[in-house]
Amino acid sequence: MKVPHNRLDRQFDLLKDEYLQAARQVLESGWYVLGPQVEAFEREFAEYNDAPFCVGLASGLDALILAFDLLGLKPNDEVIVPANTYIATIMGITRNGLKPVLVEPDQFYNLDPARLEQAITPKTRAICAVHLYGQIADMPAIMNIAEKHHLAVVEDAAQAHGASIHGKKAGTWGDIGCFSFYPTKNLGGFGDGGAVLVKDRKLADDFKMMRNYGSRVTYYFERVGYNSRLDEIQAALLRVKLKHLDRLNQQRQQIARRYLEEINNPKIILPQLRFGMEGHIFHLFVIQTEDRDALIRYCDQHGIGTKIHYPQPPHLSQAYQQWGLQRGSFPITESMADHVLSLPIYNGMSPEEVDLVIDALNAY
Ligand SMILES: *Cc1c(COP(=O)(O)O)cnc(C)c1O
Numbered sequence: 001m002k003v004p005h006n007r008l009d010r011q012f013d014l015l016k017d018e019y020l021q022a023a024r025q026v027l028e029s030g031w032y033v034l035g036p037q038v039e040a041f042e043r044e045f046a047e048y049n050d051a052p053f054c055v056g057l058a059s060g061l062d063a064l065i066l067a068f069d070l071l072g073l074k075p076n077d078e079v080i081v082p083a084n085t086y087i088a089t090i091m092g093i094t095r096n097g098l099k100p101v102l103v104e105p106d107q108f109y110n111l112d113p114a115r116l117e118q119a120i121t122p123k124t125r126a127i128c129a130v131h132l133y134g135q136i137a138d139m140p141a142i143m144n145i146a147e148k149h150h151l152a153v154v155e156d157a158a159q160a161h162g163a164s165i166h167g168k169k170a171g172t173w174g175d176i177g178c179f180s181f182y183p184t185k186n187l188g189g190f191g192d193g194g195a196v197l198v199k200d201r202k203l204a205d206d207f208k209m210m211r212n213y214g215s216r217v218t219y220y221f222e223r224v225g226y227n228s229r230l231d232e233i234q235a236a237l238l239r240v241k242l243k244h245l246d247r248l249n250q251q252r253q254q255i256a257r258r259y260l261e262e263i264n265n266p267k268i269i270l271p272q273l274r275f276g277m278e279g280h281i282f283h284l285f286v287i288q289t290e291d292r293d294a295l296i297r298y299c300d301q302h303g304i305g306t307k308i309h310y311p312q313p314p315h316l317s318q319a320y321q322q323w324g325l326q327r328g329s330f331p332i333t334e335s336m337a338d339h340v341l342s343l344p345i346y347n348g349m350s351p352e353e354v355d356l357v358i359d360a361l362n363a364y
Contacts, residue, residue, distance in 0.1 A: 003344045003353045005305035008183055010348025011248070012190075015240055019190075022236040029232070034212070037235040042195070044242055048162075049169045051177070051197040053204035056230030057211055060158040060180025063194040064092025066228065067154050067176040070206050073098055073125050079154075080119050081128040082111045083313060084333040089130050089156045090314045092178070099123075102315060104332040108274045109133060109286070113141035120145075126152040131160030131170045133309070134186065134252075134283030136275060139165060139173040146174070154178065158194075159283040161187040162249045165275045171197045181238055186252070186283050187245055189234040248347050252282040255345050255354055259285055262358045267295075269339075284309055288339040295341060295364065302360040307342045 012019065026037060038056045046054035057063050068079070075097040081089060083102035093100045103119045106112035109132045116127065127146055129137040139155075146153045153174030157163075160170035161179060171177025181193035198204050209216045214225025241248070257277070260270055269288040273280055286309060289295045299306050313333045315325040327334060344357055 001352070001356055002303035003305060003349075003356055005307045005342065005344050006184060006346045007348065008188075008346075010346060011188075014248075014348055015244060018240045019237055022240050023233055026233045026236045032232050034229050035232045037232040037239065038230050041230075041235040041239050041242070044239060045179075045195060046197065048242060048245070049172050049177075049197055051169075051172045051199070053198050053201060055196050055198070055204050055207040055211070056235060057194040057196065057207070058228040058230060059192045060156075060178060060182065060194040061088045061091060062211075062226065062228040063158075063178035063180070063196050064088060064154070064156060065095045066207055066210050066226070067178050067196060068092050068096040068098055068126075069210065070203060071126055071152050071154070071175070076123070077125040078121060078123045079126045079128055080111075080116055080124060082130055082132070082333075083315060083330040084109060084310075084336050085130045085132060085156065085314065086158070086310060087314045087317060087319065088158070089128060090320070092156075093128065094320075098126075100128075102330060102333075104330055105132075105336070106138070108135055108137075108272055109336065110135065110137035110274070111142060113138050113145060116142065117145050120149055120151075124149070124151060126154060127174075128154045128156060129174065130156040131163060133271070133280075133286050134159050134163060135271075135273070135280040136160055136163040136165055136170045138274060139168075139170075143173055158182075158185065160281060161185065162245055163281045164278055166278075175199065176203075181234065186249055186281055187238065187241055189238050189241075191231065191234055193230050193234045193238065194228075195230070249281040251347055251349075252345055253277050253280070255349055256280070256282040256285055258354050259343065259345075259358065263287075263361050265362050265364060267364060268361060282345055284342045285345040286340050286342050288336070289341060290339065292339055292341055298364055299360065302356075304357055304360055305344055308337075308340060309342050310340075311337055313337050
């Protein structure tokens with residue numbers, strides 16, 4: 001038996017008939033971009049999160065780019081952001097001419113409130129919290145700091161649909177919550193997609209204007225906008241999945257619970273929970289190990305697929321070589337990039353497949 005890192009066909013099979021019916025309905029409707037399905041999905045995703053407004057977009061990166069645009073900041077204003085994130089978070093900031101101020105993460109791989117407060121300068125205008133791997137950041141502490149210093153908060157919730165602290169969901173703590181519906185995400189579609197959650201109608205309308213060439217009234221253009229619209233077919237498929245999201249997240253949490261309880265090998269450092277299971281929807285199950293290449297080879301030999309999220313932190317990527325940052329600038333982040341490894345976790349993973357991973361890792 002082989003256990004690949006992910007199997008997207010399994011999550012399709014779980015709800016196959018509902019997906020086929022939803023897709024067929026859109027195909028037969030004659031309306032394919034920004035229509036009744038998108039409006040219904042926006043309403044339902046806002047309701048699921050207990051957020052006032054949702055606006056559907058074409059991707060998670062677009063959600064971040066538009067969020068930092070609509071905060072209305074000035075060039076070179078500073079945005080504090082964790083150094084260990086997926087690079088899209090940073091691109092959303094720099095695409096708007098803003099300056100990301102990187103800070104080292106806490107032991108949960110997320111923005112560290114203490115280091116965040118130390119990084120504040122007179123030029124700081126915003127904070128970007130990322131809920132990495134599906135675990136919500138320490139939002140109560142982060143919001144306290146933001147309020148004290150009058151800073152805007154953008155959440156990158158692309159990996160954390162449905163994670164919460166005392167029932168308050170990721171993406172609803174700050175001013176703008178950014179989501180991706182890329183197929184591998186917990187609420188993944190069957191193509192690209194994204195959305196934002198916001199608190200007031202004016203801001204929601206601004207996102208709608210910007211996603212459609214900067215137009216509020218057809219063929220009248222207020223700003224140089226984007227084409228960042230959500231397809232009807234994606235919205236229809238996401239509506240199907242959203243109805244089952246809590247159950248799908250619980251399935252991943254059950255797999256994670258087994259890994260946490262049953263993997264028992266001093267060579268493997270397991271993830272820690274900051275706010276219990278409620279706070280982590282396990283988009284990824286990420287361990288650390290000293291000799292990662294050896295463990296990857298071993299897993300390969302045992303038919304277990306692994307991946308690295310992410311092998312190179314943004315500050316060392318070629319895309320940001322102009323910053324001139326060398327290895328050693330962010331040692332905690334760099335050490336994570338050198339030692340993290342993601343184990344298989346996906347909807348439709350069988351108990352036997354979970355057994356195989358656990359047994360192999362314990363025998364390593
Ligand atoms: C996936 C992801 C994004 C980007 O979303 P896309 O829809 O792929 O553009 C941004 N931030 C994080 C943390 C992500 O995981």
